[in-house]
Amino acid sequence: MDFTLSERETYFRDRVRAFIDQEIRPRQAEHDAQAHAGERWKVIPVIEACKEKAKAAGLWNFFMPPNSGQTHVDDTFPFEGTQLTNLEYALCAEEMGKVDWASEVFNCSAPDTGNMEVFHRYGTRDQKERWLGPLMRAEIRSAFLMTEPAVASSDATNIETSMIRDGDHYVINGRKWWSSGVGDPRCKVAIVMGKTDTSAKRHAQQSMILMPMDAPGVTIERMLSVYGYDHAPHGHGEVVMKDVRVPVENVLLGEGRGFEIAQGRLGPGRIHHCMRTIGVAETAIEAMAKRLLSRVAFGKRIADHSVWEQRIAKARIDIEMTRLLCLKAADMMDKAGNKSAQLEIAMIKVAAPNMALQILDDAIQAHGGGGVSQDFHLAHAWAAMRTLRFADGPDEVHNRAIARAEFGKYGDYAAERPVR
Incomplete structure (x- = not known):
């Protein structure tokens, strides 16, 4: 099993990472000032300015995989943007997840991504011209x-x-x-x-x-x-x-085709959330480590207290395991199709938000009172991650599917040994 990234995977991940570092992260304070000034429900100018730069750089509409399996007779409407595989997009989406408004800059934010895929796969020509085109152009x-x-x-x-x-x-x-x-x-x-x-x-x-x-x-x-x-x-x-x-x-x-469309929409949407969640977890462990190294309690750095060594170690282990599961699911979607990857999508949908929530919770604890304030963004990130345990199906639904698949492996055993 080869875990080496391909040249194309590395190329797009690094371009997205560099754009975020150069154009998005330095403007966080500007974004926050605009977001909190005046009317809440508005267009934020700094996002629009960054969108123009991303579009000009060709970093646009990454989320639609090539040959996405249209089910309608009209397959002639062009999709505007660089279509990455699910695996390629997973690496880019992780980078986007590190800044909560970054995905919109690349026109890769929910719910538009899922809706654009619905239009692309199931829409008529007229529906695409009226709605998909303007969505692709972020109008x-x-x-x-x-x-x-x-x-x-x-x-x-x-x-x-x-x-x-x-x-x-x-x-x-x-x-x-x-x-x-x-x-x-x-x-x-x-x-x-x-x-x-x-x-x-x-x-x-x-x-x-x-x-x-x-x-x-x-x-x-x-x-x-x-x-x-x-x-x-x-x-x-x-x-x-x-x-x-x-x-x-x-x-x-x-x-009568609503469930068919829902399944076509929600599968990719679920894993897109999980990809970004890994980026959230990375920012949380970074914030936690920096805080622990910079604060002293009871005569030594907080980082030197053993309980925090355990928490940091577990956070890193959990991030790495979750990333591998996410990449496996994305790779299966590319090679075998979304339906074949249903179990892996269900597993990552349960695992990723719970992993990120625990790391965010520890990061909040490391920051003390500051962790629940508006100063460090951790509380806001925790609230956003907590919603993902409901979004696109609650944990219980996905766990049920996973368990049924596992029980299905041993159906013969149940038949041979009836319950007494």
Whole structure:
């Protein structure tokens, strides 16, 4: 097994790393000042300036893998950007994860990445021209509306939003929350999952429909906080849809194809989160080590107290193990396809956020009272990572899939030895 990075993998990782070091990280204070001044839900100028430089440098739209397996008849719409393999992108995304606004600079931030992949794989030519092109050029933003407050949305068959055919339109009624991106003033379109036929088979009742955010009847009722953070300028909203009419041609793939699209979207999205999470963990262990080396307690550096040696060692071990699992999953997606890598994607989706949360928690502890303040960004990072244990399916759902696969290996044993 060869763990040596290829020339192409190294080339793009190093270019992204250098751009972040030269153009993004030095402007962190400028970004924070702009983000916290005036209206929360706005376009931040420093991000837009960095986007122009990234686009000019050819560091743009990395996330779409080559030959991404379009399922619609129209495969002629060009994708604007350098299409990396999942393995190549994993290395770049780790670098992006080290600064929380870096991924947007390269037009590689959620939920737009997943939505662009949906448009690319499943959209008609008209849908791509109207929405995918502007998204690729970062002229607009988008949202993905799936989770609902009234039901346990970890089982998506529970979703209650209705989409009723009425002539040449569908009429949408429902309530969604954790609708990421709706706070951004540039958010122009949402991909909405709901039920078009409640009499169909359980996994054929759902469809996905493109809903313009300015359609009559769409109301962003409130923006939600995460442990007190509003995650502006994009944020997560609760959206009410009351008698919203959208044209029939806004349905993606056709009625009853919602689960098929969801699986095509969520697999890559899950691992993208995990890639960035490893970068978050790297910044946390760096902050922790520097703090421990610079502070003295009880007559010696905090770093010299054995409990901290144990925590630092475990953090490094966990990062390295998690990175290898993430790269393995990405490599399997490239070589065998997303479906074949489902188990590895489930494992990394559970492992990565939990790993990062523990390292962030230790880093906060190392910083004492400062760790929970706004001065070191650790508390904000912890809150963001904690959401990933829910996003794109909670730990329990992924653990269930992993366990069922493991039990499946020993089905013959169960048949031979019945339970007494």
